[in-house]
Amino acid sequence: MNRDQPAPINRRALLKLGLAAGGAALATRYSFAAPAASPSRFVFIIMRGALDGLSAVPPYADPDYARLRGELAIAAPGAGDGALALDGYFGLNPGLTFMHEAYGAHELLVLPAVATGYRERSHFDGQDVLESGITQPHATQSGWLNRALVNLPAARHRGRESGVALAQNVPLVLRGSAEVASWSPSVLPDLDDDTMRRIADRYASDPLLARRLAEALATGGEVDQSPAQAMGGDAAGAAGAGGAVGNAAMTAVVRSTAGRYIETVRTAAGFLRRDDGPAVAVFDTTGWDTHFNEGGAQGQLRTRLAVLDQSLSTLKETLGDVWPRTVVLLATEFGRTAAANGTRGTDHGTGSAAFLLGGAVAGGRVLADWPGLSARNLYQQRDLKPTLDLRSVMKSVLHEHLQIASGALDRDVFPDSSAAPYVAGLLRNNEA
Amino acid sequence: MSLDYSAAVAANRFGLGARPGELDLIGADARGWLEGQLRGTAPSLPATGLRSTADILTDAAAIRQQLLAQRRAAAGKPAAAESTEALAAVMRLPQLLRPIYIAEVQARLRNAVATERPWVERLVYFWSNHFAVSVDKLAVLGVAGSLEREAIRPHVLGNFRELLLAVEQHPAMLLYLDNQRSVGPNSVLAQRAARRERRLGLNENLAREILELHTLGVDAGYTQADVTSFAKVLTGWSLGGGYGAGKMQDGASGLFLFRPALHEPGAQTVFHHRYDQPEQAQGRAVLTDLALAPATARHIATKLARHFIADDPPPAAVARVAQAFQRSGGDLPQVYRALFEGGEAWQTPLAKYKTPQDYLLSIYRGLQLPVADGPKSIAAFDVLGQRQFAPGSPAGWADRSDDWDGASALMKRIEFADALAQRLGGTRAVAELGPQLLGATYSDETRVSLQRAASDGQALTLLLTAPEFLRR
Numbered sequence: 001m002n003r004d005q006p007a008p009i010n011r012r013a014l015l016k017l018g019l020a021a022g023g024a025a026l027a028t029r030y031s032f033a034a035p036a037a038s039p040s041r042f043v044f045i046i047m048r049g050a051l052d053g054l055s056a057v058p059p060y061a062d063p064d065y066a067r068l069r070g071e072l073a074i075a076a077p078g079a080g081d082g083a084l085a086l087d088g089y090f091g092l093n094p095g096l097t098f099m100h101e102a103y104g105a106h107e108l109l110v111l112p113a114v115a116t117g118y119r120e121r122s123h124f125d126g127q128d129v130l131e132s133g134i135t136q137p138h139a140t141q142s143g144w145l146n147r148a149l150v151n152l153p154a155a156r157h158r159g160r161e162s163g164v165a166l167a168q169n170v171p172l173v174l175r176g177s178a179e180v181a182s183w184s185p186s187v188l189p190d191l192d193d194d195t196m197r198r199i200a201d202r203y204a205s206d207p208l209l210a211r212r213l214a215e216a217l218a219t220g221g222e223v224d225q226s227p228a229q230a231m232g233g234d235a236a237g238a239a240g241a242g243g244a245v246g247n248a249a250m251t252a253v254v255r256s257t258a259g260r261y262i263e264t265v266r267t268a269a270g271f272l273r274r275d276d277g278p279a280v281a282v283f284d285t286t287g288w289d290t291h292f293n294e295g296g297a298q299g300q301l302r303t304r305l306a307v308l309d310q311s312l313s314t315l316k317e318t319l320g321d322v323w324p325r326t327v328v329l330l331a332t333e334f335g336r337t338a339a340a341n342g343t344r345g346t347d348h349g350t351g352s353a354a355f356l357l358g359g360a361v362a363g364g365r366v367l368a369d370w371p372g373l374s375a376r377n378l379y380q381q382r383d384l385k386p387t388l389d390l391r392s393v394m395k396s397v398l399h400e401h402l403q404i405a406s407g408a409l410d411r412d413v414f415p416d417s418s419a420a421p422y423v424a425g426l427l428r429n430n431e432a
Numbered sequence: 433m434s435l436d437y438s439a440a441v442a443a444n445r446f447g448l449g450a451r452p453g454e455l456d457l458i459g460a461d462a463r464g465w466l467e468g469q470l471r472g473t474a475p476s477l478p479a480t481g482l483r484s485t486a487d488i489l490t491d492a493a494a495i496r497q498q499l500l501a502q503r504r505a506a507a508g509k510p511a512a513a514e515s516t517e518a519l520a521a522v523m524r525l526p527q528l529l530r531p532i533y534i535a536e537v538q539a540r541l542r543n544a545v546a547t548e549r550p551w552v553e554r555l556v557y558f559w560s561n562h563f564a565v566s567v568d569k570l571a572v573l574g575v576a577g578s579l580e581r582e583a584i585r586p587h588v589l590g591n592f593r594e595l596l597l598a599v600e601q602h603p604a605m606l607l608y609l610d611n612q613r614s615v616g617p618n619s620v621l622a623q624r625a626a627r628r629e630r631r632l633g634l635n636e637n638l639a640r641e642i643l644e645l646h647t648l649g650v651d652a653g654y655t656q657a658d659v660t661s662f663a664k665v666l667t668g669w670s671l672g673g674g675y676g677a678g679k680m681q682d683g684a685s686g687l688f689l690f691r692p693a694l695h696e697p698g699a700q701t702v703f704h705h706r707y708d709q710p711e712q713a714q715g716r717a718v719l720t721d722l723a724l725a726p727a728t729a730r731h732i733a734t735k736l737a738r739h740f741i742a743d744d745p746p747p748a749a750v751a752r753v754a755q756a757f758q759r760s761g762g763d764l765p766q767v768y769r770a771l772f773e774g775g776e777a778w779q780t781p782l783a784k785y786k787t788p789q790d791y792l793l794s795i796y797r798g799l800q801l802p803v804a805d806g807p808k809s810i811a812a813f814d815v816l817g818q819r820q821f822a823p824g825s826p827a828g829w830a831d832r833s834d835d836w837d838g839a840s841a842l843m844k845r846i847e848f849a850d851a852l853a854q855r856l857g858g859t860r861a862v863a864e865l866g867p868q869l870l871g872a873t874y875s876d877e878t879r880v881s882l883q884r885a886a887s888d889g890q891a892l893t894l895l896l897t898a899p900e901f902l903r904r
Contacts, residue, residue: 048825049825070631120650121640121656121659122640122644122650123825123827124644124650124825124827125650137650141834165838167838167840168817168838168840168841168844169817169834169835169836169837169838169840169841170834170838170839172834175834181839181840182838182839182840182841183840184817184840184844186815186840186843186844186847187815188815188844188847188848188851189847189850189851190847191846191847191850191893194886194890195850195890195893195894196846198881198884198885198890198894199846199893199894199897201881202877202878202881202894202897202898202899203899205877206899208833208837209842209899209902212837212838212839212842213839213842213843213846215839216839216840216842216843286568286824286825287568289825291609291610291635291636291637292610292613292635292637340631341633341634341635341636342613342614342615342617342622342631342632342633342634342635343610343613343614343615343633343635345610345635347634347635347636347637347640348636348640380656382656
């Protein structure tokens with residue numbers, strides 16, 4: 001799409017222009033206050049599709065593990081293609097090499113048996129609960145992280161938006177009354193400022209569009225120089241190649257989109273690094289629903305975990321000196337069956353693994369009240385039994401890391417979480 | 433006196449967006465225009481040279497077999513010798529399937545631009561999304577389009593039970609939800625395998641999603657035991673050719689095949705009913721009961737009302753549609769009529785925020801844009817965030833404003849509209865286009881903003897980004 005007169009627009013300037021002119025559509029309550037030092041950062045990575053925790057964090061020393069898992073079982077560290085050693089009982093999937101390094105650097109806390117309060121097995125209800133923070137699916141249209149932002153101490157709310165989603169549209173976990181932005185790379189050219197101003201004028205009488213446009217303009221300015229190659233590449237089917245194609249295809253095909261994802265993470269990390277960047281960010285990952293040909297030490301799931309692992313390494317590298325003030329939570333809607341199913345995969349289950357990663361995490365530990373995998377210890381004789389409520393982790397991190405008052409957390413953010421107590425010691429004490 | 437929005441609602445909410453002249457054609461008889469489209473046989477895609485599922489899967493299976501043979505041959509060799517060749521070989525499957533995918537999307541888009549039954553076409557899109565498969569799974573990249581053509585289009589004006597049976601037996605759905613190799617634990621094949629210490633068994637993916645997404649809905653009260661029993665019922669629902677379990681290669685390649693050796697013998701209880709039919713008849717009996725269950729009627733009615741009336745549709749409208757579903761035994765034209773018989777849709781113009789797909793289709797129709805060959809013509813769906821046949825999960829694309837009205841998504845629409853307007857320049861009489869596309873929903877504010885535009889190109893940008901054009 002050619003245009004005769006490329007007229008680059010600095011959206012920040014336009015925003016100010018709109019504000020100066022009193023344009024109602026551009027009136028926002030973003031603050032431009034001078035940034036203070038060392039704000040904390042929180043990143044929530046949603047793993048949609050139900051991650052197989054028993055393969056991400058193989059409990060190779062559990063006496064029932066190898067039997068239940070069959071060819072999906074990952075061997076003890078030291079064996080060919082064995083797990084990456086953690087504490088002598090649990091290991092990490094061999095695809096997670098960066099996370100393993102982070103464990104050694106005491107920046108990774110492994111939580112091998114967690115769940116939300118949800119106990120059915122629908123992805124879509126499970127994700128709703130994971131994001132809303134309320135045990136009853138579809139009970140609310142806002143997410144726990146947005147409700148937390150509403151209660152962010154004013155001193156920490158120095159960005160224009162306090163949250164950003166790495167997507168075109170904001171996922172439920174970040175929806176609500178606090179201003180948040182969504183961002184995704186664009187290959188489209190900018191508008192000239194005259195046209196943009198006319199659109200803004202037209203939206204002045206439409207509250208939803210006026211707000212969205214203001215949010216977009218506020219986010220746009222400093223990221224327009226981001227590389228456009230992140231979009232558009234080969235749109236071939238990304239994942240799930242099964243059957244005879246097997247692992248090589250997965251690797252090759254995933255790679256083409258993996259590069260795109262990692263570039264997007266790099267750009268998003270650029271936001272977070274800024275002094276006036278958002279306090280929280282949400283990244284969406286998909287493709288964890290491994291019913292078929294899941295693989296063990298090699299295969300589909302390992303390949304996907306390796307891409308995730310690489311993106312986390314990129315995140316750390318790009319965040320630079322913000323990393324020590326960063327906490328990343330990786331979590332999924334529920335786990336998968338303890339036993340392999342009939343098609344070399346696993347079906348929907350209950351308990352799964354979660355991870356806390358970052359320079360502010362008191363890591364190098366596996367935090368487990370391990371229920372065991374013997375038949376009588378499985379949830380409904382089928383799934384890993386969760387022994388830690390994810391809301392306990394979320395609450396504790398929000399409280400310690402973002403200084404959100406426990407009263408607000410218990411009342412507004414996780415109102416039905418009285419059975420999920422705070423967990424001490426997840427983060428380093430010396431955190432500002 | 434209130435405006436008569438009915439023609440604009442018919443064309444833009446129920447249809448795919450007005451073409452110039454369409455609102456005049458509808459005139460004062462919006463209901464009649466919708467009713468007329470429900471008569472006659474369901475429209476198929478015009479002859480386009482698209483291939484059948486069986487054909488496509490036969491070619492794909494041949495490539496899979498070659499890859500398997502190559503990998504076996506390479507197993508003993510050093511890794512370096514393997515890599516270049518292996519990588520080239522691995523790309524052959526996407527190289528086969530991606531052009532097929534592009535051709536399917538283009539044919540579908542061309543038809544959407546040209547069709548004179550856009551309401552039926554929207555219903556096809558609705559059911560395609562209800563029975564979603566996603567091409568981010570390579571196995572369905574080539575056959576998502578053929579699923580729609582072969583299983584959905586022929587039944588869109590038929591009965592829900594027939595639609596359900598056609599979809600659940602279609603190879604694309606069986607591959608997407610992994611049923612082709614699901615094996616009953618006591619089946620002939622599982623017992624044979626057990627003697628060689630190999631474990632074969634159930635995959636409950638398809639059974640769960642049929643209950644949760646395709647029929648009863650998640651809150652209907654079924655249990656894990658129902659899911660497991662239904663998965664046993666569906667064992668043996670597989671494909672012919674190189675898609676069977678173990679070394680099975682029999683049957684017509686790429687066609688549905690019931691494989692008795694995989695089927696779990698004996699009666700099963702699913703959602704309060706006991707089924708003791710033999711073999712495939714058992715699954716057909718379960719699906720028939722599910723198709724007629726009151727919970728299914730409510731589930732389908734809610735989704736239809738959400739799509740055609742409002743994000744949170746009035747309970748009375750849902751009840752009326754559900755009742756039409758139940759009373760007619762799932763006769764779809766009667767269900768559709770119940771949607772527009774009430775006043776709800778007509779009294780609330782612009783209640784729905786367009787999805788990127790809605791948005792693009794309404795632009796293509798409104799401006800009568802040509803659909804060029806080659807992948808570029810469909811890239812706009814990716815850029816605006818709704819890559820065709822790629823919802824990413826079996827739940828399909830979401831259908832609420834919240835899911836589509838993000839700031840970044842809005843900016844992409846604005847940038848896209850502007851780039852398009854720049855390209856088209858002054859080739860459209862924009863001032864006349866507004867009322868032609870938006871009818872009574874065309875606002876004075878937009879009219880004034882177009883009149884004051886600095887150029888025809890800018891006026892077109894303002895029209896395509898107007899609040900009433902972003903909604904339907």
